[in-house]
Amino acid sequence: MKLYLELIILLPLLGGIVNLLLGGRLLPRRLTELLACAVIWGSFAATLGAAASYTAPVTVELGSWLAAFDFKAPFTLYLDPLSLSLCLMITFVCGLIHIYAVGYMKDDPSFVRFFALLNLFVAAMLVLILAENLPLLYLGWEGVGFCSYALIGFWYRKPENATAGRKAFIVTRIGDIGLGIAIVWMFQLFGSVSITKLNSMGYLMPIGVITALGLLMLLAAMGKSAQVPLMVWLPDAMAGPTPVSAQIHAATMVTAGVYLLMRMFPLIGVSPTVTAAIAITGALTAFYGATCALVQRDLKRILAYSTISQIGYMMLGVGAGAITASTFHLLEHAFFKALLFLGAGCVITAMHHEQDIFRMGGLRRTIPGTFWPFLAGAVCLAGVPLTGGFFSKDGILGAVWLKGGGFYGTLYFVGLITAFITAVYAIRMVLIVFAGEVPLNHSLSKGEGKPLPRIMEWSLIPLAVLGVFGGLLNLPEYLGSGVLNSFLSQPGSHEGMLPHATELLLQGVAAVVAVAGISTAWFRYGGDRRQQRLALESAPARGISAFLMEGWRVDALYDFMFVRPYKWLSSILWQWVDEGCIDDTLDRTAALFGRFGHWIGARGDGRVSRSLIGMAAGAALMIGWLAWVML
Amino acid sequence: METYLFYILAVVTVIGTILAITEKHPVHAIVYLVTSFFSLATIFYLLAAPLVAMFEVIIYAGAVMVLFMFVIMMLDLGRSDEARRPELKQWILPIILAGIILTSIGTIATGYAAAPHASGSLTIRDFAETLFRKYGVAVELVSMQLLFAVVGALYLGRKAKS
Amino acid sequence: MIVPLAHVLVLAAVLFGLGLVCTLVWRSNVIMLLIGIEIMLNAAMLVFVGGSNHWGVADGQVFALIIMAMTSAEVSLALALVVYLHRRKNTVNVDEFRELKD
Numbered sequence: 001m002k003l004y005l006e007l008i009i010l011l012p013l014l015g016g017i018v019n020l021l022l023g024g025r026l027l028p029r030r031l032t033e034l035l036a037c038a039v040i041w042g043s044f045a046a047t048l049g050a051a052a053s054y055t056a057p058v059t060v061e062l063g064s065w066l067a068a069f070d071f072k073a074p075f076t077l078y079l080d081p082l083s084l085s086l087c088l089m090i091t092f093v094c095g096l097i098h099i100y101a102v103g104y105m106k107d108d109p110s111f112v113r114f115f116a117l118l119n120l121f122v123a124a125m126l127v128l129i130l131a132e133n134l135p136l137l138y139l140g141w142e143g144v145g146f147c148s149y150a151l152i153g154f155w156y157r158k159p160e161n162a163t164a165g166r167k168a169f170i171v172t173r174i175g176d177i178g179l180g181i182a183i184v185w186m187f188q189l190f191g192s193v194s195i196t197k198l199n200s201m202g203y204l205m206p207i208g209v210i211t212a213l214g215l216l217m218l219l220a221a222m223g224k225s226a227q228v229p230l231m232v233w234l235p236d237a238m239a240g241p242t243p244v245s246a247q248i249h250a251a252t253m254v255t256a257g258v259y260l261l262m263r264m265f266p267l268i269g270v271s272p273t274v275t276a277a278i279a280i281t282g283a284l285t286a287f288y289g290a291t292c293a294l295v296q297r298d299l300k301r302i303l304a305y306s307t308i309s310q311i312g313y314m315m316l317g318v319g320a321g322a323i324t325a326s327t328f329h330l331l332e333h334a335f336f337k338a339l340l341f342l343g344a345g346c347v348i349t350a351m352h353h354e355q356d357i358f359r360m361g362g363l364r365r366t367i368p369g370t371f372w373p374f375l376a377g378a379v380c381l382a383g384v385p386l387t388g389g390f391f392s393k394d395g396i397l398g399a400v401w402l403k404g405g406g407f408y409g410t411l412y413f414v415g416l417i418t419a420f421i422t423a424v425y426a427i428r429m430v431l432i433v434f435a436g437e438v439p440l441n442h443s444l445s446k447g448e449g450k451p452l453p454r455i456m457e458w459s460l461i462p463l464a465v466l467g468v469f470g471g472l473l474n475l476p477e478y479l480g481s482g483v484l485n486s487f488l489s490q491p492g493s494h495e496g497m498l499p500h501a502t503e504l505l506l507q508g509v510a511a512v513v514a515v516a517g518i519s520t521a522w523f524r525y526g527g528d529r530r531q532q533r534l535a536l537e538s539a540p541a542r543g544i545s546a547f548l549m550e551g552w553r554v555d556a557l558y559d560f561m562f563v564r565p566y567k568w569l570s571s572i573l574w575q576w577v578d579e580g581c582i583d584d585t586l587d588r589t590a591a592l593f594g595r596f597g598h599w600i601g602a603r604g605d606g607r608v609s610r611s612l613i614g615m616a617a618g619a620a621l622m623i624g625w626l627a628w629v630m631l
Numbered sequence: 632m633e634t635y636l637f638y639i640l641a642v643v644t645v646i647g648t649i650l651a652i653t654e655k656h657p658v659h660a661i662v663y664l665v666t667s668f669f670s671l672a673t674i675f676y677l678l679a680a681p682l683v684a685m686f687e688v689i690i691y692a693g694a695v696m697v698l699f700m701f702v703i704m705m706l707d708l709g710r711s712d713e714a715r716r717p718e719l720k721q722w723i724l725p726i727i728l729a730g731i732i733l734t735s736i737g738t739i740a741t742g743y744a745a746a747p748h749a750s751g752s753l754t755i756r757d758f759a760e761t762l763f764r765k766y767g768v769a770v771e772l773v774s775m776q777l778l779f780a781v782v783g784a785l786y787l788g789r790k791a792k793s
Numbered sequence: 794m795i796v797p798l799a800h801v802l803v804l805a806a807v808l809f810g811l812g813l814v815c816t817l818v819w820r821s822n823v824i825m826l827l828i829g830i831e832i833m834l835n836a837a838m839l840v841f842v843g844g845s846n847h848w849g850v851a852d853g854q855v856f857a858l859i860i861m862a863m864t865s866a867e868v869s870l871a872l873a874l875v876v877y878l879h880r881r882k883n884t885v886n887v888d889e890f891r892e893l894k895d
Binding site for chain 2: 613616617619620623624626627630631
């Protein structure tokens with residue numbers, strides 16, 4: 001087991017380092033690509049091995065890392081069902097994305113940096129997932145943050161890409177402060193940073209302290225998982241290459257916040273305030289993301305907002321105490337969102353780096369190999385009954401319903417409305433991109449579509465299969481016991497179960513909502529109505545849709561609330577305090593001394609020997625006087 | 632015995648220094664000065680400071696004086712036809728000033744009731760411990776200062792851009 | 794203690810006076826001026842070492858050593874300056890360097 005765990009983390013790390021050091025000059029391009037993919041699949045194989053020999057949660061200490069007095073944070077890995085299933089998902093999805101990236105980055109000259117960062121990212125993510133103590137988790141947390149920053153700004157020659165990278169880095173840093181404070185504070189309270197120990201020591205502290213800790217971690221999760229109010233970075237993060245968006249900003253990294261909350265749930269879940277805060281954050285974010293996705297024109301921004309929204313669902317699930325349902329949705333979302341992003345990458349490549357969906361159309365016939373997997377991903381996202389997305393989303397909504405009460409009841413309805421909007425925008429996206437005819441002015445209409453590398457379309461298929469049939473992983477109770485459910489439920493956990501009749505009823509409601517959403521989208525964009533809709537919406541957005549288009553104008557609000565006051569304060573400090581007061585004081589003092597020096601200097605003749613004589617005479621005077629006094 | 636040695640060495644030092652400062656030829660002056668420093672080093676040795684004595688010989692009489700010699704030769708100042716001792720009247724004022732200082736210090740030094748000195752001899756171990764324990768920061772500062780001196784000397788000594 | 798502290802101090806004072814005379818007299822040669830400074834510094838070292846011996850503490854010797862280190866830095870810089878000035882004006886006469894006045 002120890003060997004497997006070591007391999008899981010060390011292989012991607014090794015791949016990244018080798019590529020970084022040797023790539024480009026010593027290794028041919030093929031070998032770099034092969035190495036980058038091979039290490040991830042090797043890691044996947046190691047995870048499989050670990051899964052095969054898994055019997056009970058294990059803790060493996062690989063070596064010491066930080067140790068000072070009674071503070072100890074060794075390299076300790078912890079494998080339990082949660083981390084195991086996430087590891088399987090990450091290595092598998094990232095493996096596919098790496099293969100895809102080989103095709104996507106075919107013409108990019110700085111592929112070495114790309115693959116090295118991608119591998120390092122996987123290593124950091126696995127450290128985050130497998131960490132047994134919080135400092136190690138923090139190491140992975142910051143590692144993925146750094147790789148994300150470097151990859152968003154991968155094409156750094158365009159200033160807006162670099163700005164997007166910086167924005168992501170700074171905004172997530174705000175959340176990280178919460179995590180940092182929480183870790184230090186927990187060490188001070190409990191004298192330990194081990195996650196397993198902390199989770200069993202919650203009863204030692206009053207509920208108020210637990211609430212504060214929980215809120216700090218929620219802040220961290222907000223930053224990392226792009227939750228309201230720190231969600232502004234994710235749409236801009238789409239400046240990076242599409243495989244990066246798929247891997248980091250859809251499938252893995254953004255779920256790290258949710259993972260943190262799941263991990264620490266035994267500790268922080270006892271505080272009803274924290275769970276309520278998590279749930280309401282999730283519901284708000286889900287609603288926010290869905291509404292914004294409804295009007296976007298940029299294919300990748302639609303998917304970005306949709307990611308925000310789906311992660312909101314996971315948070316809602318965590319807030320309702322349904323860790324299993326959330327994990328299920330996390331895995332399912334990773335599959336279909338990676339699929340959608342990769343499909344979008346295919347579309348964008350085929351359209352010669354055109355991302356505006358209003359200039360697309362008719363791709364159904366041009367690139368059928370992309371269309372069918374993309375459609376599968378979209379129906380998963382829309383929650384069409386019997387797809388994986390349906391079951392996982394329903395699991396979360398069911399858990400929220402089960403909590404009952406006015407608060408969770410409201411959240412349930414928010415979730416339902418969001419599900420409806422989700423179905424609308426998912427189908428809208430498919431219809432606009434793939435249906436209809438190719439726009440006349442586009443090169444595709446002249447039959448000059450850029451041939452896609454075969455490898456890109458192939459890597460979509462496993463994801464599509466997993467997305468659509470992922471429901472089998474965790475069937476509802478009435479169809480037999482879910483695999484994931486029995487695997488994830490730890491002994492002693494008390495996640496409630498719905499009665500079968502209620503569950504069926506809820507699923508029926510969800511199905512009706514999904515179908516209603518799809519029909520709405522069809523009536524707006526289906527068939528011939530597509531063209532006139534497009535003509536209507538191509539005009540610059542106004543009113544509510546402009547509001548949604550700009551993501552509820554949150555960027556402008558933050559600019560008004562934080563950025564401008566900050567700049568104003570800095571300019572005051574710079575021009576008035578620093579230049580006006582400090583510099584001016586010093587300048588004038590210096591000028592005063594300078595004038596005094598000139599005045600003195602005008603009285604001397606500048607001979608060094610005269611000065612020396614004067615100095616000696618002064619010294620003689622002083623010493624002579626001293627001797628006179630002493631006698 | 633050691634007392635006599637001290638006075639002999641003191642006389643040698645003073646004579647060497649006087650010869651050094653009155654010598655019109657810089658190279659000869661340096662040589663007199665080296666003699667003076669050697670006897671001063673021996674005085675240090677007698678005053679229970681063997682390490683300082685060694686450094687006096689190595690650094691002062693060795694490195695610093697050689698540096699002077701080197702610069703004199705580099706600037707070609709050693710030619711005896713150009714060497715010229717300052718005129719006699721120039722010596723008057725400095726000697727008066729130095730005499731005032733000398734008598735003052737002498738008065739203070741002899742009129743001062745010296746406190747009883749502590750017994751026990753100073754070993755090199757004491758020296759080292761004081762140097763590195765008590766004045767560790769000073770050692771660091773001095774090392775920085777030497778580094779700056781190297782940089783400054785390199786900067787000043789480089790060839791002017793032509 | 795082989796001699797009274799006062800005698801050491803008097804010797805140091807004599808050396809200091811000689812160094813001062815050297816510094817004040819040799820205005821025509823900046824190198825001799827520097828040598829005068831060296832003599833004065835040596836006198837200071839002698840005071841430190843004598844005091845150290847008198848009171849039986851090593852601090853004085855440490856300061857003598859620090860003076861020595863400081864002197865080597867000072868001499869290297871000063872001689873570099875001499876070389877630089879000689880290159881500019883082709884003289885070592887102290888009174889030729891009067892630009893500070895202007």
